[in-house]
Amino acid sequence: MHDNLRAAPRLATLPKAPSGIEGLDEITEGGLPLGRPTLICGSAGCGKTLMGVEFLVRGALEYNEPGVLMAFEETSEELAANVASLGFDLPALQAQKLLRVDHVHVDRSEIEETGEYDLEGLFIRLGYAIDSINAKRVVLDTIESLFSGFSNQAVLRSEIRRLFRWLKDKGVTTIITAERGDGSLTRQGLEEYVSDCVILLDNRVIDQITTRRLRIVKYRGSTHGTNEYPYLISEEGISVLPVTSLRLEHRVSDHIVSTGIPALDEMFGRRGFYQGSSILLTGTAGTAKTTLAAAFAQEVCRHGGRCLYFAFEESPHQLIRNMLSVSIDLEPHVQDGRLIIEASRPTLNGLERHLVTIHKLVHDFKPTAVVIDPISNLISVGNVNEVRSMLTRLIDFLKVNNITALFTSLISGSLQMDTTEEGVSSLVDTWISVRDLEGVGERNRGLSILKSRGMAHSNQVREFVITDKGVELLDVVVGPTGIITGASRLVRQLQEQEQELAARQELARKDRELARRRRVLEATIANLRTEFESVEEEFRQLNTEEHDRKTGQVKNHRKATRSSSPSDAAGPADQQPNS
Amino acid sequence: MEVDEKLPQGEKEYLLHLFISGATPNSTKAVRNIKEICELYLKDRHELLIIDIYQQPELAQGEQLIGIPTLIKKRPGLIRRLVGDLSDRPRVLAALGLADSPPH
CATH class of the missing domain: 1.20.5 (Single alpha-helices involved in coiled-coils or other helix-helix interfaces)
Structure with a gap:
């Protein structure tokens, strides 16, 4: 991002200071406005302070830009303790003169106003802190505390205005945090007008699950992403997830991976899936979606690939035991580290958290295939739109990394075959449908390929049976009333x-x-x-x-x-x- | 406020620090006001230190300065901070504990 900016033509945009916060620089197209103030506002528990601290820490560590943190609410020790869990070592940075923390103590009971004054003390302190370590970044958290300490609103407002001007003149990139007010972005209704960039953080609880969202309200002199982007506070700091970062320009592979079932391979014109494509496996309850997915996972591992299996319904041991009964032995692959089964209830985390977990695991494990079984369970965590946007991002992410993705999805019998609850069918490359073929007093499983981008595929509905030797596809038997299965067969x-x-x-x-x-x-x-x-x-x-x-x-x-x-x-x- | 504690030799009862920022109107007014108060109420009982924070910016953090001018009463009793040009005399006197003592 930063490099792009430097390489840009002379007429180019406003210079920007990369924040180093994952995803934020993508949305802001390079970072925060360099040498100008940015306001981060939000209600309690949004991570405003954390974002400010991360901006300073990343700046110091990754861009060699020392920073000053002026904290109005927490002391230096409290701050250091709060962010230690994220791996930010503030005392060490302070010792290296990459960071300076100044706790500004404001207490109305200690202050007697006896006439005209200004806030020159604050300016001097800040100026001294900036000059002492040659700081390029400043965070003021939270400036409105001044309003609780001083009663002369007129002075405060004009002084804060002067402060912003002064910071600009100093050429430091500043983050100012502010509590969100009623009907306005900040309580004082002041900071948002004097800042060059306003980032709004939002923390909402929908169906008992918290989702944090970030929106750039304004950015003077630059284009920016305008959507609401989910973000997370993870073990490694804040990570913002751009909903649509992909421009559909990823490179594709011509390599084919087997489905794990020879007869199913035969149904595809090129005997398998393209490496890096996404496959959706839909079916009603008990149509062996998990078995098919496990067969695929086993096949990937058997051919030297690495597979990441997200099980939202079964524990790893249960999955291994159950699959062993149909002669799919996953245990050895788990043992030699080719297969990771990550099992958790979808309700454990919000959607974004799941996405980040997946991102992180994919990043660490570098799999060639990812199985998510099933995506339909995610609907219990968010609404359809959210799930869809999350899956879009996930599919994009996996495609860009050339990772074959197989998703299973439970559909209810009453639904039309051409839609899935999550509406992801249009996003995937291959869609396999398994369903019950109910006939004379019995249910049998039928499998068909609804679509397969980029290759010919069989149009037949194949009956398949699960034996203790694995999955077998039976030849089509057509009778006078259509396809014949089970006992009729x-x-x-x-x-x-x-x-x-x-x-x-x-x-x-x-x-x-x-x-x-x-x-x-x-x-x-x-x-x-x-x-x-x-x-x-x-x-x-x-x-x-x-x-x-x-x-x-x-x-x-x-x-x-x-x-x-x-x-x-x-x-x-x-x-x-x-x- | 009674002075019942024994002061070490050579130290005055009142210790006042006035922080100013150069020769701004507020600062000059504050200097004038505090000098007048000291002259009237604290003759020979005080030690006044006027500090220009432009000259010693490192003191600003240590003294938790925000508003300027600030008068800090270090002695006697609790530390009090008086922000402003000290033109509101009753408040200044109250904060310094001199409200009921008559001017000399």
Whole structure:
């Protein structure tokens, strides 16, 4: 942010002092106005003082800008003790001359006003503190305490005006905190007009859950985020969460990750999800959403990835035990540190807190996949809009980091299939729906892919069963009334088997018939052949006899020509070919 | 207010510090006023120190100064702070515990 600013063209904007507070510099597009006063106002318990202290500590540690804290309400020791839990070591910073804390004690009972006065004492103190450590940042917390100590309003107001002017002239970046007044930003209605930037902190309780929100009311000379941004006071200070920081320009991966169920992979054109995409798994109660999610988590770990599993319904041990019953063994992955199961009730924290927990864990663990089971439980913590905005930010965050995200969501049966309660379906890349297919006296689970951006997918509703070997998808059986599942499927299969058996038997019978006929025909052929043979033999016999007779006649004729007339021999010789 | 405590030698009953900021109208008025009061009510009973915080800014924090001019009564009794140019004499006298003592 800071670098961007320096690189900007000459005509560029107001110089800014990065606050170092997570997220705030994004909203203010670089930080607070450099060398000018900024007002932070809010009601009690908003973290005004903390924001001021963090501004100074970050400035000292990260930007090498020493700071002065002028505290009107707490002593130096109290402040140090209060922020020690956040890891801010004020005494050490004071020893290094990076911070100077001046507690201004204002007590009306000790002050007797005896005439005209001004607040030059305050100016001198502040000026001396600034000059002694060459401070660049100043925090005044809370300046309106002066109003309780001094009764001359006119003097105070003009002096505070002068103070702001003086701070500007000094060129120090200042934060002034103020209690929120009725109907105005501050009680005195003064500070907001003389500050160049006004940040309003708000602490509201909705359904017994506290949400803190921050809004930039004005920022002279600069554009800024105008929305209300949730912020948190976490163990590491304040963190502001810009709702929509993403400009949809993240790089995408072409890598595919398996769903953990081979048959489900087959339903996707590229056999799995894209790495870094977001997947929504919706279903009614008991449709094995958790099982599918666990199968995915196991698959990720098995391929050397790291998975972060947020369980909002089950404890890690319960989840591991339950998944083991369907042959999904998560224990080894937990053991070797590839899988972290983070279980908590959604109501434990506000939404923003959850988001920060997720951010923090993702940051520390650097997973390749995140499973949130289920997001629908978050609705118990906030209203639909809040959940939606939180999920949008979460999805954006995970996408930017190229982390595959799988969310499960419980939908009630009465809802339309094309909407989910959280309205996140349009945000996700892949949407798998599991539902009950209720038929003849039973419920069966059906799975279908409603959308899958960037790849072809099966349009079938597949029945799936959970066995002790894991999740299995069954082939589609289409009957006359649609898809057939469960017992109907079994009946159908039996019928088919019967039909098949009958057909086989019919075929065998036909084969036997054919063989029989062949045998009959072959017998007939043999019979005819035998008959023919007899006839042939008979003819051969006659021929032989005829021949014998002829050769006998010739012999006799020769005898006759030698002894009788030749005319007797000619007659029978002409007739012989005809017989 | 009675003076029953024994003071060390050379120390006066009243010890007053007046913090001013240079020669601003309020400051000069305050100096004039306190000198007059001391002359009238505390002749030889007081020790007055006038400090210009522009010259000694480091004192401002230690003395918890906010409004200027400030008169701090260090002795006798409780420490009292009087903010302003000391023109409201009855209040000044009351705060210094001199209300019922007549002017010399």
